[in-house]
Amino acid sequence: MDYAFATITELRQALDTKQISAVELAKFFLARIRRFNAELNAFITICENEALAEAAEADKRIASGKVEPLTGIPYASKDLFVTRAVKTTAASKILENYIPPFDATVIARLRQAGSILLGKTNLDQFAHGSSTETSFYGPTHNPWDLERIPGGSSGGSTAAVAAGLVPFATATETGGSIRQPASLCGISGWKPTYGRVSRFGVIAMSSSMDSMGTVARSVEDLAITAEAISGFDPKDGTSGSVKIAEWSKNLPRDLRGLRMGVPQEYFVPGIEDDVKDRVNEAIDKIRKLGAEIIDVSLPLTAYGSMVYAIVTSSEVSSNLARYDGIRYGLSSAAAKDVFEIYSLSRAEGFGPEAKRRVMTGTYALSVGYRGAYYLNAQKVRRLIVNEFAEVFKKCDMLLCPSTPNFAPKIGGAADNPLFGYISDQLNIPASLAGLPGLCVPCGFGKPAEQRDNGDMPVGLQIIGPQWGEQQVFQVGYAYQQVTEWHQAKPKGF
Amino acid sequence: MTYESIIGLEIHVQLKTKSKMFCGSKNDPDEREPNINICEVCSGQPGVLPVINREAVHKALLVGLALDCQIAEYSKFDRKNYFYPDLPKGYQISQYDQPICGKGWVEIDSPPRAGARRGGEKTRRTIRINRAHLEEDAGKLIHEGNTTLVDLNRAGVPLLEIVTEPDFRDPAEAKTFLHNLRNTVRYLGVSDADMEKGHLRCDANISLRNPGETELPGYKVEIKNLNSFKAVEAGLNYEIARQTELLAVGEKLINETRGWDDVQSMTVAQRSKEEAHDYRYFPEPDLPIMHFVREEIEKLRAELPELPAQKLERFQTEYGLPEKDAEVLVNERSLAEYFEEVMSELEEWLSSSPSPGVGRVGERSDESIHKLAKQAVNWITGDFQALLKVAGTDARDAKITPENLAELIKMIHKGEVSGAAGKKILTIMFERGGDPSNIARDEGLGQVSDEEAIVVAVDKVIAENPKVVADFLSGKKPALGFLVGKVMAEMKGQANPQMVNSVLSKKLG
Amino acid sequence: MITKDEVARIARLARIKLPDGELEKYRTDLNKVLGYIEVLKTVNTDGVEPLAQVTGFENIFRDDEVVETEIADEILKIVPETSGRFIRVKKVL
Structure with a gap:
């Protein structure tokens, strides 16, 4: 059995039937990480000792039969999740040596379930970006073409799963940071309903949108991991107590009777032909499975990225204020007084993108501009939420591309402060509304102006209504039962 | 020239809860050991989230009701952004435009003013409350030479900030109000409200205007660090004198913040915090809004103790x-x-x-x-x-x-x-x-009111002191006191003196 | 358009020291972003209330209970500068 690209269900069976022990499985993946990380730069930290100790515990659990679906299954975590005693950097310099004294709730739940944390994956610094290039630790490379970005900000997690370094990984999304890199790396990604998964212990980017999800090899794996991490957390007042169904047990569903909307505005000017074609082919497949496909319209789509730019930078400017060189993290040695502890530590510790967003947000919230920027953006945000509510009266879910482009070459996006807003324009509206979304691989294609290149993955996006996880999983699962795109492996791994 | 003073108060009341405003760390104002009552939340570690303490909200509502405030139907928290070493997150969770308690009012009996025409008469005055909102306290700083020490035990402790309208016309009124407020929060059991211990902190705004004017003056001076009832009154009186002098020589007063120096008994200009006014408030995304149903608020009002x-x-x-x-x-x-x-x-x-x-x-x-x-x-x-x-x-x-x-x-x-x-x-x-x-x-401290016993003793004393009795009867009234003393001594001091007096008078009458 | 002075004021407010040379770069970047979102002002938002949260949750409270942990000591261990149990910083001006 090829453990590297096996699904969680397959690995579960291998562990339960003692084909392999949890320790052996952890060692297997740790060896792969060591072997391939040099070319991918998907990991910032590898926690081998902790992992092997946890795996030994998992083996005891397996021997005693007290097994949960993820017991002994290795995973990686985006380095935005705080992990007790394991360095947590947010891919920043300011937290280069931060060893947290506590666990994020998601990490604690996976620990409880017996899943084995192998390491912390690379990301855009503080999740600010869509390419993983703003990381202080260098860019992650796309396993399908090492010269290209994996997308971001969860690029380390999606590259690690795509290259078979872990069966699944935690990821976070504020506006596309799961769906976009999952799409560009050709894997499945789940962006939960806002509030579905606890945000406690996940380094905040934009608190009103941050959603913690997973990336994996299949929708079934996503459903299994989603069940493990979802649900109300008393430490997070915005986490919902909305009942968690047994998503993974209720995946098979006849799509007949479902009405799927295709928002015309999501096929934006400038969308790659191959992306459009692959997505339309996927929509056709879903039609053939019995779903009714209708055209719908979301005219405010174009404004989503602008609302996002203001709301996130405003919240970022506040959320990053705590990195001040006083209680933890980098503290400038050159500081002569408190003002300088702040201004020098932050100047040295934040990368250009973090600074840019903090500055933008500080400006948008400052006296005299708050009304024109922040409040106006929040008003348009309400209109966008209302627009989704209207459209879900006409259809059950939405089908569209995850991102209009293929993964660009590394460096291609670095100096454009607007790259993220364009790349994530098809993800952002649903993020503003807190809706659940799924990205599933739907084929391959070539960028129009680089026909000489190899094929790069394309992702189909499925957006559901608030708390509608079960139905998006069902549609994604049905699609993966009749396609094989999610099983494709990049060469050389 | 005598001006009329326009005074408003801003009072912070530390609420007495078991745990802090947004986390499970202990709320213990008496803790001496620094940084002991802290956790990942109140020390502002990455990724942590606040969750509202139900009891703090309850206590804030009680105070709001006691001050006859309109309780908000919907109330939310906001972030007040500024940098200071006692503020772990770089922002304070406070309330901006939807405070938990809106407008209210209280009556005070204003003490007679110095030089008032209706000498000695108290007057009943209405003081309007502008608002009362919940927020978290900051930590404590201790300045030592070239360094500053930070203790976060207090960081995150629930505070209720009460803001009055500028309705006081006399420092004594402000003091009376503060006194009443302290008693009120103590009666409600929401705070120990000990000013010396910082449970109750008061800032005052004061400006002067010509008698007969109705517009508010175009400036106000904020006095901070008024940490006793005496300081509130003294600080305000000092400011009245200072501002009167300046106005008298035609100076134009401006908005400023001054600190009360208890030792020198004067206010001192404080360096204004840079850009202190630009707090970049926005709604706290981590805390869902609070919704107060009228029926529940009325139920709470009915349960208020006597104030x-x-x-x-x-x-x-x-x-x-x-x-x-x-x-x-x-x-x-x-x-x-x-x-x-x-x-x-x-x-x-x-x-x-x-x-x-x-x-x-x-x-x-x-x-x-x-x-x-x-x-x-x-x-x-x-x-x-x-x-x-x-x-x-x-x-x-x-x-x-x-x-x-x-x-x-x-x-x-x-x-x-x-x-x-x-x-x-x-x-x-x-x-x-x-x-x-x-x-x-x-202890033999009982008092004999037994008339018979007293009569026996009185008879004995009369028999033994014929000269004194004669003196008394001849008109020397003070002689009676001597006889009473003898009877009391006879009865080892335990006789009821009034009865002794009346029995003696009767016998000798 | 944001001026260089305004960028400097924002940088001070955000406590990020920017060398003179970088002010111009951030001025350009900020203007680009602000230019990009300018069109947002054309959306008709008359009578629309700003939306800050999407969950619709209300009254999420915790009970007033003390959580006993040992975490205080661990938190102090990672403080850059301490003095006894105090966190130490350079003089506050």
Whole structure:
């Protein structure tokens, strides 16, 4: 059995039937990480000792039969999740040596379930970006073409799963940071309903949108991991107590009777032909499975990225204020007084993108501009939420591309402060509304102006209504039962 | 030239909860060890989230209702962004445009103003409350030479900020208001409200205008660091003098923040924090809004305990207490409660037993109640409170139960012990507890009101002192005092002096 | 358009020291972003209330209970500068 690209269900069976022990499985993946990380730069930290100790515990659990679906299954975590005693950097310099004294709730739940944390994956610094290039630790490379970005900000997690370094990984999304890199790396990604998964212990980017999800090899794996991490957390007042169904047990569903909307505005000017074609082919497949496909319209789509730019930078400017060189993290040695502890530590510790967003947000919230920027953006945000509510009266879910482009070459996006807003324009509206979304691989294609290149993955996006996880999983699962795109492996791994 | 002063107060009340405003760290204002009551949330670690303490909200609502504030139907928290080493997150979670308590008002009895025409008369004034909102406290900073030490034990402790309208016209009014507010929050059990300990902190805004003007002045001076009732009054008076002088020479006053220096008894200009005004408020995305249903708020209002202002009035009408006495009791909730318990014992006794000079069985005249009440308040605010002060304890923890004290008052009232003996008995009860009649018996402090015994002693003294008796009968009135003294000595000081007096007078009359 | 002085004021407010040379770069970047979102002002938002949260949750409270942990000591261990149990910083001006 090829453990590297096996699904969680397959690995579960291998562990339960003692084909392999949890320790052996952890060692297997740790060896792969060591072997391939040099070319991918998907990991910032590898926690081998902790992992092997946890795996030994998992083996005891397996021997005693007290097994949960993820017991002994290795995973990686985006380095935005705080992990007790394991360095947590947010891919920043300011937290280069931060060893947290506590666990994020998601990490604690996976620990409880017996899943084995192998390491912390690379990301855009503080999740600010869509390419993983703003990381202080260098860019992650796309396993399908090492010269290209994996997308971001969860690029380390999606590259690690795509290259078979872990069966699944935690990821976070504020506006596309799961769906976009999952799409560009050709894997499945789940962006939960806002509030579905606890945000406690996940380094905040934009608190009103941050959603913690997973990336994996299949929708079934996503459903299994989603069940493990979802649900109300008393430490997070915005986490919902909305009942968690047994998503993974209720995946098979006849799509007949479902009405799927295709928002015309999501096929934006400038969308790659191959992306459009692959997505339309996927929509056709879903039609053939019995779903009714209708055209719908979301005219405010174009404004989503602008609302996002203001709301996130405003919240970022506040959320990053705590990195001040006083209680933890980098503290400038050159500081002569408190003002300088702040201004020098932050100047040295934040990368250009973090600074840019903090500055933008500080400006948008400052006296005299708050009304024109922040409040106006929040008003348009309400209109966008209302627009989704209207459209879900006409259809059950939405089908569209995850991102209009293929993964660009590394460096291609670095100096454009607007790259993220364009790349994530098809993800952002649903993020503003807190809706659940799924990205599933739907084929391959070539960028129009680089026909000489190899094929790069394309992702189909499925957006559901608030708390509608079960139905998006069902549609994604049905699609993966009749396609094989999610099983494709990049060469050389 | 005398100006009219326009004064408003901003008061921070530290709420007495078990845990902090947004996390499970202990809220202990008395903790001496630095950074012991901290956790990942209140120390602002990456990724942590606040969750609202239900009890803090409840306590804030109680204060809001006591101040007759409109309770918001919807209330939310906001972030107030600024950098300071005592503020771990780089922002304070506070409330901006939807505070938990909106407009309210309280009445105060304004003390007579210095030089007021209606000399000595108190006037009733209405002070409007602008708002009261919940927020988290910052940590404490200790400045030591070139470094500053940070203690985060206080960071995240719930605070209620109460803002009044600029309705005070006199520093004494502000002090009275603050006094009443302190009593109110103590009665509600929401705060210890000890100003010296920083449970209650007060900033004041003051500006002056010409008499007869109705517009607010175009400036205001904020005085910080007023950490006692005395400082509030003194600081405001100082500012009035300072501003009056400046206005007199035609200077234009501007907005500024000054700090009260207790040692030098003056306000000092404070360096304004850079861009302190640009707090970049926005709604706290981590905390869902609060929704208060009218019915529940009204239920809460109905459950409010009697507030000090109401109690003050009632003590005067129901027990006929002079205002000063009532005030002393009301100022200390435990004392007021103690007094009421003593009174309920005494009233019960009054309505069930006949007693000399008190009225007939079953009759509770107002006069007799007032008489006993006056005695009770004298004991409580006199010797009892003095003993409490020396011992540093509270009436609730005293060994003398209200029943015991009531019993002692009855004994004195009935003439079973003298006033002097009563003081001794009280001291013994304070130290050991116990029933006063037992103590009187054991310590030989009982007072003989037995007329027969007194007649025997009087006869003996008359027989033994014929000369003094003759002097008295020949018109030397002071001789009677000598004879009373002899009788008292004969009875080892335990005779009821009034009875001795009347028996002697009768015998010699 | 944001001026260089305004960028400097924002940088001070955000406590990020920017060398003179970088002010111009951030001025350009900020203007680009602000230019990009300018069109947002054309959306008709008359009578629309700003939306800050999407969950619709209300009254999420915790009970007033103390959580006993040992975490205080661990938190102090990672503080850059301490003095006894105090966090130490350079003089506050």
